[in-house]
Amino acid sequence: MLTNYDRIGEVTRWETLPNGLPVCIVPKKGFQRKYALFATRYGGMDMKFQLDGQWLDTPAGIAHYLEHKMFDTAEGNALQELAKNGAEPNAFTSNAITCYYFSSTEKFYENLKILLSFVSVPYFTEESVEKEQGIIGQEIGMIEDNPEWQCYKQLMQGLYHHSPARTPIAGSVESIRQITAQTLYDCHKAFYTPANMCLVVVGDVDGDEVLRLAEEVLPETSGPLIPRDYGEEEPLEPCQKESHSRMEIAMPSFLAGFKCPPQHGGEAQARSIALGELAIDVLAGESSPLYAQLYSQGLINGSFGCSYDVLPGAAYVYLGGDSNDPHAVVQAVLDEAQRLVREGINPAYYLRLRNANFGTALKALNSFEGIAVSMAEGKFHDYDPYRFPEIYDSITADDVLDFIRDNLAEERCAISIIDPLANTEKE
């Protein structure tokens, strides 16, 4: 199905293969790069699921581990196969999806074949699974030294009582030790099946050829969409209001999160994402009065940022950065939220911000990666990411105020702070 989006100068073509795989082609005339992304709706949070009638509990970090091991093939390693053709391949695992992708300027169809083949055909041995422990162990060590990551992990554990959002995507050195070739095969069977996946190709390509190749390489039939368990619904109050830890950093770094009701897909979710981001921008974005005030008081610097995030069974607004007084920043945010609710939003300010957010969303369409990931996410959650101009049109200042009133409240808030080690020594 071809769809034209005149307001943003884009076209998409969506087809579903006989085996159930949704395929999206986003034509981009004039670009040299061609980009392909093969995604499965399976991420770090999908640890508990039903396979062949049985509930399985799998170790933390397994989706990410599987991502690493998928590049192994009976012939060798797909990463090198692609690189030999000049393609730049890579993969990532997030909370809810795993994506494999490459971009290339030559031999695109040959590379696409390699991508489709290595992601759909698992090949592990006990020995190769064992060997990966060293590499992933080092990756975990590297991210554990990253203060932003620690701060985020601590925030998620403060916000959530039992949701798998608490668990780091890569797991821990201990949890990944329990991973065996058999568990990896089970997870592959459960989630790497056409109906649970999505292929997106962006660039100046022959769409028919893409579809033909996908049909040729991939399995003829799909397994079922299996039930997963993210635990019972979370209360809207955080698990722990404030958490601290210390690391080798120069100045304190913090994140404050505000728990929001979970989303359940459809255009409502797309609207919620646009609304949540607009609301936090109105409150504390770079052109808000609050930002200017906190910046000139030296309470925040250029590292400060804010956003809204939706995960399976969870959604939250967050803001933070480096600051010598995180509590003062959070208090100022809460006060400003109350003031806005009390006094309303200046209509000119609101329109300006809505235009700016529209411009930012439009700019994001320069990124093939961004387009492909949002297409896959949209498919998995049943909304059309290219309808953002219409969605922005539909959001009013009152919608934003309602969002702020409902969600940016003290009782929804958890704070995560990383302090420098040096302070302890001085004390």
Next chain:
Amino acid sequence: MNKSRKEIMQNVFLTYLPADKFKTSVLSAHLVTPLKKETASANALLPAVLRRGTMRCPDMESLSAAMDTLYGAQIDYTVRKKGERQCIGFVASVIDDAFAPAGEKLLEPVADLLGELFLDPVTHNGRFLAEYVESEKQNLIDAIRAISNDKQDLADVRLMQEMCAGEPYGVLRLGDEESVARINHHKLFNHYRELLPSSRMELFYCGSAKRERVEGALRRAFSALPRGVVTDGEPIRRIAAPQEPRYLTEEMDVTQGKLSMGWRCDTNDVPAMIMANLIFGGTSNAKLFLNVREKLSLCYYASSSYARSKGIMTVSSGIETGDFQQAHDEILRQLELVKQGQWEEWELQGVLATMCSSLTSLSDSQGALENYYLGQTAIGVEETPEELKELLRRVTPERIQKAAQSCHLDTVFFLKGKEAGAC
């Protein structure tokens, strides 16, 4: 793409790249100055202070409002180190006129804003506002300190400081904390007044507007730019590695050790050296990735990069502290293999294909193009990605081997984790 570069005013050059496939236009303006310890901090501070306000938009709120009105136009200040030049200025990005909902023209107002940021900063009694200068000083100091938050960045920076101590190349992009602390609003304003007329200015545009329109908008926006005698700085000096490499170790409370190694590459055959670096550790099918990571599982990453203007190659890797010797030896062994010409044909073809593909892809990203051409103009090279590709394709295995043989290990820096139980 028909790139052109033209002097549109005295010592003001416009690099123009027409393209109508993007949703945005990118416009940037930079002063190209010699990288020196004495001025690096003031240079780095300047764009941050200028970005705080102009006479027309004297604070962040009114500047943000002006940019929001232009559909979220973005103007970021940048401080970049290109060879031994420090480039300071602004990069603006704005949605292309074709997508402005009411058919507004967006190029001219953005060019005007760029010009104002450079030429019409908010002042009081003929100097910058003390409040702005002090707060940006603090931000700059925080940013310099924050380098230590990312331990690999820290290790790479420490390597450069030690290896190139006394050379301009060893000066940090952002300067140093002590020099920042000594600046005040009076000194900074004088520095600004001296810098403007004496620096070459590089302008860049990529978007759908016609050349004449871009030129006209920029001439108008920068018509008040004072011009004097331009000092472009000394040519880059190349220094030989010491007889014996230097080994330095520092300790921090980290889980993973960071190893940084630096070589001096005594060759003028830049394309061959680019290829040698690629085979050694420049891509994910290079020797370092395949052996140090994939075969020996010693690390999550190990890669090399080559700074052509300075003739330096470096390796970065995150490893277990106890594996230092093994990783160090293996990295040297892999370079030795390149020096001996020991690689398979597929290795060479693979890295060449990867490099050519990324050069071809440059034309698909306005940000990458901007950075590429600023880098070129800063170090005085004029070479399109297409030309560079051709040069790389013509490199022979013998030249690669010879270029690799010109590399001499200069300095090894290891940031190690504290031993378990020691703290």
